[in-house]
Each structure stands twice: as structure tokens, then as C-alpha cells.
Amino acid sequence: MSEPSFRRDWITKPIFGWARHVLPTLSDTEREAIEAGDVWWDADLFAGNPDWAKLLAVAPSRLTDEEQAFLDGPVNELCHMLNDWQITFELCDLPPEVWDFLKRHKFFAMIIPKEYGGLGFSAFGHSEVIRKLSTRSTSGAVTAMVPNSLGPGELLLQFGTKAQQDYWLPRLADAREIPCFGLTSPEAGSDAASMTDSGVVCRGTWEGREVVGIRLNWHKRYITLAPVATLIGLAFKLYDPDHLIGEREDIGITVALVPTDLPGVEIGRRHLPALQAFQNGPTRGHDVFVPIDNVIGGVAQVGEGWKMLMSALAAGRGISLPSLSAAGAAFAAHTTGAYARIREQFHQPIGRFPAIQERLGRMAATVYLLDAARRLTCAGIDHGHKPAVITAIMKEQATERLRVTVNDAMDVHGGKGVQDGPHNYLGTSYRSVPIGITVEGANIVTRSLIQFGQGAIRSHPYLLKEMTALEDPDRARGLEAFDRDFWAHVAHSVTNALRAWGRAWSGAMFAPAPAAGQASRFYRPLGRYASAFALAVDVALLSLGGALKRQEMISARFGDVLSELYLLSAVLKRFEDEGRQEADLPLVAWCMQSGFATIEARLDEIFANFPNRPAAWILRFLTLPFGAHRRGPSDRLTQACADILLNPSAARERLTVDIFHGIGDDGVARLERAFALVTAAEPLRERMRRARVRDVDQAKRQALINDAEAAQLHAAVEAVAAAVAVDDFAPDELSPRRVVDSIPLQWDQLNRQTQSAPSPLVGEGWGGGS
Numbered sequence: 001m002s003e004p005s006f007r008r009d010w011i012t013k014p015i016f017g018w019a020r021h022v023l024p025t026l027s028d029t030e031r032e033a034i035e036a037g038d039v040w041w042d043a044d045l046f047a048g049n050p051d052w053a054k055l056l057a058v059a060p061s062r063l064t065d066e067e068q069a070f071l072d073g074p075v076n077e078l079c080h081m082l083n084d085w086q087i088t089f090e091l092c093d094l095p096p097e098v099w100d101f102l103k104r105h106k107f108f109a110m111i112i113p114k115e116y117g118g119l120g121f122s123a124f125g126h127s128e129v130i131r132k133l134s135t136r137s138t139s140g141a142v143t144a145m146v147p148n149s150l151g152p153g154e155l156l157l158q159f160g161t162k163a164q165q166d167y168w169l170p171r172l173a174d175a176r177e178i179p180c181f182g183l184t185s186p187e188a189g190s191d192a193a194s195m196t197d198s199g200v201v202c203r204g205t206w207e208g209r210e211v212v213g214i215r216l217n218w219h220k221r222y223i224t225l226a227p228v229a230t231l232i233g234l235a236f237k238l239y240d241p242d243h244l245i246g247e248r249e250d251i252g253i254t255v256a257l258v259p260t261d262l263p264g265v266e267i268g269r270r271h272l273p274a275l276q277a278f279q280n281g282p283t284r285g286h287d288v289f290v291p292i293d294n295v296i297g298g299v300a301q302v303g304e305g306w307k308m309l310m311s312a313l314a315a316g317r318g319i320s321l322p323s324l325s326a327a328g329a330a331f332a333a334h335t336t337g338a339y340a341r342i343r344e345q346f347h348q349p350i351g352r353f354p355a356i357q358e359r360l361g362r363m364a365a366t367v368y369l370l371d372a373a374r375r376l377t378c379a380g381i382d383h384g385h386k387p388a389v390i391t392a393i394m395k396e397q398a399t400e401r402l403r404v405t406v407n408d409a410m411d412v413h414g415g416k417g418v419q420d421g422p423h424n425y426l427g428t429s430y431r432s433v434p435i436g437i438t439v440e441g442a443n444i445v446t447r448s449l450i451q452f453g454q455g456a457i458r459s460h461p462y463l464l465k466e467m468t469a470l471e472d473p474d475r476a477r478g479l480e481a482f483d484r485d486f487w488a489h490v491a492h493s494v495t496n497a498l499r500a501w502g503r504a505w506s507g508a509m510f511a512p513a514p515a516a517g518q519a520s521r522f523y524r525p526l527g528r529y530a531s532a533f534a535l536a537v538d539v540a541l542l543s544l545g546g547a548l549k550r551q552e553m554i555s556a557r558f559g560d561v562l563s564e565l566y567l568l569s570a571v572l573k574r575f576e577d578e579g580r581q582e583a584d585l586p587l588v589a590w591c592m593q594s595g596f597a598t599i600e601a602r603l604d605e606i607f608a609n610f611p612n613r614p615a616a617w618i619l620r621f622l623t624l625p626f627g628a629h630r631r632g633p634s635d636r637l638t639q640a641c642a643d644i645l646l647n648p649s650a651a652r653e654r655l656t657v658d659i660f661h662g663i664g665d666d667g668v669a670r671l672e673r674a675f676a677l678v679t680a681a682e683p684l685r686e687r688m689r690r691a692r693v694r695d696v697d698q699a700k701r702q703a704l705i706n707d708a709e710a711a712q713l714h715a716a717v718e719a720v721a722a723a724v725a726v727d728d729f730a731p732d733e734l735s736p737r738r739v740v741d742s743i744p745l746q747w748d749q750l751n752r753q754t755q756s757a758p759s760p761l762v763g764e765g766w767g768g769g770s
């Protein structure tokens with residue numbers, strides 16, 4: 001029995017009773033999602049007073065010699081082998097030699113430790129590989145990415161028994177097994193926990209012996225690599241009606257390994273996601289029997305599937321899609337800057353028009369920000385964190401910002417971007433953007449429910465502790481813990497309210513900022529917004545309680561503010577890590593101005609829509625006393641950012657570092673050649689402009705330029721014509737038959753081990769059953 005306490009018994013106790021009804025309660029799946037992974041820099045942001053020294057002390061990730069050699073060797077070689085047009089429109093698959101290369105060089109085993117025969121790469125090494133591949137072929141990158149993301153490999157590493165790891169990991173490492181991960185089913189997409197796929201514990205025969213096992217029935221769809229997989233990491237609900245493994249009948253979500261050559265497994269049919277050729281399709285199982293040992297983690301982990309998935313998802317979300325998106329944005333900016341420089345209309349490069357610069361400036365700054373955030377997140381993961389909220393931010397923000405960037409790229413390219421063909425280098429990115437938006441937690445759910453919804457609970461310094469105390473079945477113990485955490489929370493909130501008020505009313509003049517050269521001025525407002533955010537979160541939780549979960553629009557805006565705080569922290573960190581490159585300052589300033597304007601706008605919208613009006617007025621008075629007055633980057637700043645993409649420079653190189661450049665006569669190679677020739681010939685063009693002469697031959701006749709210079713200018717003109725050209729086709733080249741004829745051949749070659757059904761392309765869609 002604890003000591004009597006006036007505060008606890010007379011003040012906290014009634015609050016305890018009230019809070020039990022008001023604070024959000026957690027379902028089992030929500031609790032498991034919240035307990036998966038950990039918190040990191042997000043906790044500082046939620047606390048309202050970020051410790052900049054701590055952020056700047058995070059050692060940036062570096063490639064090991066081995067990782068660098070892999071990038072320079074196999075990754076480079078693979079990029080040369082990938083031809084996106086051929087993959088997408090001629091084969092509808094990767095060529096057999098690419099599959100073979102991927103397996104031989106262990107691209108599917110980047111996360112598997114060396115002791116099991118894998119490459120054992122760091123998060124950063126893994127990210128760099130995906131990044132480079134993405135700038136050459138989306139289908140190639142996705143195929144390499146998926147076995148290293150959420151799936152059997154990651155799950156075995158985190159939860160497998162020693163025996164399972166010893167058996168399966170070497171087989172995954174040398175690609176004897178091609179894995180896929182089956183969670184989504186027709187009735188259960190975003191609400192994946194509502195799946196009806198089932199497993200029933202029973203006795204059965206396995207390799208000639210009678211063993212306890214599971215009889216599985218499932219129908220999954222959208223599963224990447226399913227059509228060619230040999231091993232499914234399958235999520236299902238487990239039941240034990242005969243109590244063969246314990247007391248519980250309804251055990252819950254469980255994950256098991258299911259070899260695809262077992263009787264009853266149906267795989268092989270394909271979906272065609274946004275016309276991308278990576279392997280994706282449905283899988284079904286009818287009364288498939290696997291021994292209980294195939295449950296990942298063994299009998300001890302039955303019913304723990306949801307927790308396992310959430311935990312494994314946290315790491316995957318932070319690497320795969322953010323790397324692909326950062327690379328896609330860098331590639332789009334690289335090519336669009338070059339195109340805007342070489343494409344002339346109204347007698348000047350289109351990149352000189354301010355309206356085009358508006359797009360280019362945004363693209364350049366977005367690339368800087370996305371790569372900054374990718375690097376910081378990889379560093380966190382490499383330091384042992386599994387920051388679930390940050391990785392949700394990365395997944396949603398990176399894919400959304402890629403969408404904006406690719407749209408900008410398409411708009412600047414005009415018809416050149418629209419007309420598809422082997423020389424079009426934007427079409428694949430444009431088509432594939434919605435895939436990233438949808439997978440690994442569709443973005444609307446991620447933004448409105450996960451970033452802030454889970455963040456508020458798990459990253460908040462006190463909330464989870466308070467909720468745990470409130471749910472404690474031992475009421476006295478719960479009250480004791482609640483008394484301690486609640487009053488610490490109150491003290492924290494009061495301090496934070498004073499801090500937010502002081503920083504808002506003083507223009508953040510006294511907020512802490514490290515000595516970071518010209519970037520120091522950005523830390524103060526960022527600290528100000530972090531305290532405003534933390535205060536608003538506390539008031540929202542207090543006034544809305546559990547109802548906040550249903551206020552998705554408010555929750556999504558809180559998610560946006562939190563996202564900006566994280567991404568802007570990453571921008572400042574990158575500037576510091578790269579030695580404060582002065583030429584990058586416009587990019588840093590653009591990101592900060594744009595982010596500050598977004599934060600103010602979202603806070604303003606939250607207050608305008610806050611159901612509790614007095615609380616909204618107080619919040620506005622304390623945190624936005626002068627309204628949302630930030631207008632974002634100035635036109636001049638935007639133009640300075642655009643200039644970085646329009647002219648060769650070290651800053652341009654830094655921005656688009658390590659993307660794969662064009663080869664041979666492909667579209668990117670043509671563009672890069674034209675860009676190099678046009679920018680090199682600029683002094684000659686300037687000389688002609690000043691003399692008001694447009695025609696090269698006339699300039700030669702007037703001795704404005706010599707023969708060699710005229711040849712240089714002609715070469716530039718020809719290179720531009722080649723870069724601006726688009727593909728055209730003879731009518732029969734576009735006939736569906738061509739596509740149809742090529743597919744069964746690939747299908748047979750690549751799926752000998754499975755009883756493959758004909759592709760939907762052949763059977764129904766384009767081919768009319770031919």
C-alpha cells in the first residue's frame with residue numbers, strides 16, 4: 001500500500017477517472033503498431049524544444065569500401081543492362097540475363113548478414129544501390145528493392161528462430177528462394193488486420209511424418225514478386241479449435257513461410273500496376289499444409305504477426321520508397337534543368353522564362369530536401385533506431401514530393417515528356433508515381449492516421465505512459481503511475497506554453513541556435529514552430545481526447561507540421577554535414593521559407609477548424625499572434641535555385657550526384673550531350689546576340705566567329721535537334737500483337753519452376769485471347 005498523498009487522492013484521482021473516458025483507447029492492433037519500432041528525433045520535436053547539438057552530432061552515414069565497390073561494379077554494370085522501354089513494352093519483364101545478374105550478385109540479399117551469405121549492407125549502402133538503379137529503371141529498382149524490404153528476409157532476421165535463420169537465410173542470400181510478402185487481400189487493404197485469410201492448427205503429414213501444422217487458405221492480391229516467388233511470407237489469422245498448441249482458439253495474426261511448390265498453392269498470374277513490368281500478382285492457397293515450425297519465430301510467435309509486421313515495416317518504409325523517390329526527383333531535376341536550357345522558344349531557352357523557373361526552383365530545392373531527409377533517416381537506422389513515425393513521414397512525404405516534382409518535369413518538357421518511346425526518359429516515372437503513393441500504407445491513411453495519430457502517442461514524452469497507467473487493470477498502481485506522469489506532463493505543458501508564447505511574440509529572437517554560419521538564422525524559427533506544435537498537440541489531446549482519432553483532417557495537418565519539422569531539420573543537418581556550401585544556401589533558404597509558410601498555414605487551418613473554439617483562440621494568441629504571415633520563398637530566391645539546374649556547376653553536381661547518366665544514344669545521353677555543347681557554346685551565342693546575329697553562317701561570314709567556332713555551334717544545334725526529337729512508330733509496331741507475342745516466351749523462360757497461367761495481357765486485356 002502506498003503512502004497517503006493529498007495530490008494523488010484528492011486532485012489526481014478525479015482527473016484519472018475523467019481521463020479514462022476521454023483519452024483515446026488503443027485497440028490491440030494499434031497498441032502493437034505503437035509498440036513496434038522506437039522514437040528518435042521525432043521525440044525531440046514532440047517535446048517542443050529540439051536539441052540542435054544532438055541533431056548535429058549524429059554521424060552521417062558513409063559507404064564502406066565494399067559498398068562503394070558494389071556501386072561502381074555490379075550496380076553500374078546492371079544499369080548498363082537495363083533498358084526500361086524494352087522491359088516495359090517489349091518483354092513486360094526483366095530480361096533473363098538481368099534476373100540472373102541480380103541473383104548472382106546478391107542484389108536480393110543486401111540486408112542479409114555476411115555470415116548467412118548475404119551482402120550485409122548498411123541502410124545507407126542499401127539506399128544508395130536502390131537510388132542509382134531507380135535512375136535507370138523503375139522495374140529493375142523495384143525488383144531489387146522488394147526482397148530487401150518488408151518480407152521473409154527482414155522478418156527472419158528480426159524474429160526467426162536460429163534454426164529458421166540457418167536454413168532460410170542462406171537460401172534467400174543466393175536466390176535459391178525468391179521471396180514475396182503476402183498481406184493485402186481483396187477485402188483487406190489499408191485495414192489489413194481485417195483479413196479473412198486463415199490457418200487452422202491440425203495434424204498432417206510432412207515429409208512422411210505426422211506433425212502438428214497449419215492448414216492454410218488465402219487469397220492475396222497486389223503481391224510484388226508473387227508470380228515468380230518460391231517462398232511466400234504469408235500473413236493470416238490463426239485458429240486452434242482442437243487446442244493442439246495451447247489454450248487459445250482464436251490466436252490472431254500470424255506470419256508463416258510457405259513454399260510455393262506445395263500442393264494447393266496457386267501463383268503465376270500477373271497484375272499490371274500502372275503499366276510497370278515488375279512482377280506483381282495475386283496468390284491463392286487452398287488447404288495448403290505447412291508444419292508449425294514454418295511460423296516465423298516458431299510456436300512462441302503465433303499471434304504476434306501484426307507486431308512483427310509493424311516492426312519490420314518501420315525499417316523498410318524508411319529506406320526503399322524514400323530512396324526511390326529521392327532518386328526519381330534528382331533524375332527529373334537533372335534532365336529538366338538540362339532540357340529547359342537547350343530547348344528554345346521565342347528565341348531563348350525556356351529556362352529563362354520566370355514561369356519555368358518557378359518550377360525549376362521548386363524542383364531543385366525539393367531534391368536537396370529529399371536527399372537530406374534520406375541521408376538523415378539512413379543515419380538514424382544505421383545507428384540502430386527503428387523510428388516508426390519518421391519512416392512514415394519519409395514514405396508519405398518523399399512519394400508526394402516526387403509526384404509534384406515529376407509533374408513539374410512533365411510540364412516543363414511539354415510534348416517531349418508526353419510522347420512515349422525508347423527515347424522518353426520521364427514516362428516511366430510519371431506512370432509509376434501512384435504506386436509509391438499506394439504501397440506500404442497508402443498516403444492518405446499514412447498522413448491522416450499514422451504520422452500524427454501514432455506520433456502523438458509514441459513520440460510524446462508522457463502520453464503513452466499516461467495511457468498505459470489508465471489502462472492498468474490494477475487501479476491503484478495505475479493511479480500511482482498516472483499521478484507521477486500527469487503532473488510531469490502538466491509541468492512540461494506549462495513550460496512549453498510559456499516557451500511557445502515567448503518565441504512567437506519575440507519573433508523567435510531568443511530561441512536557441514547553434515553556430516552554423518549563415519544557416520543559424522533558420523534554427524530559431526524552426527525551434528519556435530516546434531514549441532507551437534508541441535503546445536497545440538497537448539491542447540488538442542486535452543480538448544479532443546479520443547475524438548482526435550476521428551478528426552482526420554486536423555490530424556493530417558498536424559502530420560504535415562510534424563513532417564515539415566523533420567524535413568527542415570534534415571535540410572539544416574545536410575548543410576552542416578556538407579561543410580556549409582555557400583552555393584547551396586539558396587536551396588536551404590528555399591526549403592526553410594517554403595516549410596515555414598506551410599507550417600504557419602497548417603497551424604492556422606487547425607485553429608480555424610478546431611472544434612473547441614476557446615482553445616483555438618488561446619492557441620492562436622499564444623503561437624500565431626500575427627496570423628499566418630509567411631509567404632514562402634521570394635521570386636528572386638526561386639530564380640536562384642532554378643539557376644543551379646540551368647548551368648553546370650559543383651552545386652548542380654552535388655544535387656544530382658550519383659544518378660545514372662545516359663548511355664549510347666539513349667534519351668538521357670542525347671540530352672546530356674546537347675546540354676554540354678550548348679553551355680560550352682554560350683560565349684559564342686552571347687557574342688552573336690550582342691551583334692544581333694542569329695544565323696551561324698551569317699555570323700561566320702561577318703567574321704564574328706571562326707570556322708571551328710561555327711562547327712561547334714552547328715554541333716550544338718544538331719545535338720539539340722536529337723535531344724528534342726521524339727519517337728514515332730509504324731502502325732504495325734504499335735499493334736497489341738507485338739506485346740502479346742513477346743510475353744509467353746519470357747513467361748516460359750522465367751517461370752519454369754511454377755505452373756504459370758497465361759498473362760492477363762494475353763488472355764484478356766490487350767490480346768483478345770491470342
Ligand SMILES: Cc1cc2nc3c(=O)[nH]c(=O)nc-3n(C[C@H](O)[C@H](O)[C@H](O)COP(=O)(O)OP(=O)(O)OC[C@H]3O[C@@H](n4cnc5c(N)ncnc54)[C@H](O)[C@@H]3O)c2cc1C
Nearest residue numbers: 181182183184189190222223224273439440441442444445
Ligand atoms: C503495385 C503494388 C504493389 C504492392 N505490393 C504489395 C506486396 O508486395 N505485399 C502486400 O501485402 N501488399 C502489396 N500491395 C498492397 C498495398 O499495400 C495496398 O494497395 C495498400 O495497403 C492500400 O490498400 P488498397 O489498395 O486496398 O486501398 P484501400 O484500403 O481500399 O484504400 C483506398 C483509399 O482509401 C484511403 N483510406 C482507407 N482507409 C482510410 C481511413 N481510415 N482514413 C482515410 N483514408 C482511408 C486509402 O489511403 C486509399 O487512398 C501492393 C499494392 C500495389 C498497388
